[in-house]
Amino acid sequence: MAQNVRLDKVFANLGILSRSECKKAAKRGEITVNGTVCTEADRKVDPDRDAICLNGRRLDTRTFVYYMMNKPAGVITATEDKSAQTVLDLLDDKRTDLSPVGRLDKDTTGILLITNDGQMNHRLLSPRWHVVKTYQAYVEGEMTEEGLRTLARGVDIGDEKPTLPAQVRLLSVRKPQLVEISVIEGRFHQIKRMLQAVGNPCIMLHRKSFGPLTLDDALEPGCCRELTEEELQALREQTESK
Numbered sequence: 001m002a003q004n005v006r007l008d009k010v011f012a013n014l015g016i017l018s019r020s021e022c023k024k025a026a027k028r029g030e031i032t033v034n035g036t037v038c039t040e041a042d043r044k045v046d047p048d049r050d051a052i053c054l055n056g057r058r059l060d061t062r063t064f065v066y067y068m069m070n071k072p073a074g075v076i077t078a079t080e081d082k083s084a085q086t087v088l089d090l091l092d093d094k095r096t097d098l099s100p101v102g103r104l105d106k107d108t109t110g111i112l113l114i115t116n117d118g119q120m121n122h123r124l125l126s127p128r129w130h131v132v133k134t135y136q137a138y139v140e141g142e143m144t145e146e147g148l149r150t151l152a153r154g155v156d157i158g159d160e161k162p163t164l165p166a167q168v169r170l171l172s173v174r175k176p177q178l179v180e181i182s183v184i185e186g187r188f189h190q191i192k193r194m195l196q197a198v199g200n201p202c203i204m205l206h207r208k209s210f211g212p213l214t215l216d217d218a219l220e221p222g223c224c225r226e227l228t229e230e231e232l233q234a235l236r237e238q239t240e241s242k
């Protein structure tokens with residue numbers, strides 16, 4: 001996809017060598033491109049096609065990567081933080097251009113996508129593409145029929161406009177009750193504020209699906225994996241140009 005990228009930029013984006021370190025490594029003959037030693041760090045390469053090795057080890061230089069994480073509680077959805085652990089700290093991939101797709105609160109668990117594909121990231125969050133996010137929440141008290149209807153219709157959470165209509169299902173009537181809510185918006189603390197607004201504060205929040213993707217049961221909290229080709233295709237279909 002991306003062609004003619006400087007070798008030192010490829011290494012810097014991967015978080016493997018800074019530009020100056022790349023220059024030195026190249027001079028020392030430690031880098032090969034398609035099997036030939038490359039001593040110039042400003043050489044243009046195609047990271048999706050060229051075989052780039054450092055000290056004989058082939059690097060994964062694909063331009064775009066896509067991960068699904070089962071976000072655990074206690075970790076913040078940010079690219080960096082001075083004191084708290086971030087979701088990117090949990091990834092083995094140290095590319096410097098990775099970002100989470102949207103945010104989950106520190107105490108929220110569940111599916112979180114992480115990518116360095118900026119356009120896909122933007123579209124997955126834009127209201128224009130109507131990406132449905134499904135959450136399950138344990139709530140305080142007892143949900144009333146009226147409360148469920150209000151959540152589904154759209155509820156005043158103190159913003160300029162009420163929330164857009166949502167799909168709402170009560171999954172368990174035994175306490176603590178479990179409710180499932182699917183929304184296309186992504187307002188700050190949206191689900192917690194919606195539940196607060198109908199008098200059933202959220203006790204625990206988990207995101208089960210994001211657009212066409214459902215959290216992989218095999219992913220332990222804190223673990224992630226790359227998206228499969230089918231999953232990626234489903235995301236592409238969801239975010240096609242409009």
Ligand code: URA
Binds near residue numbers: 106
């Ligand atoms: N809504 C919330 O209130 N919190 C989240 O983490 C996600 C959606």
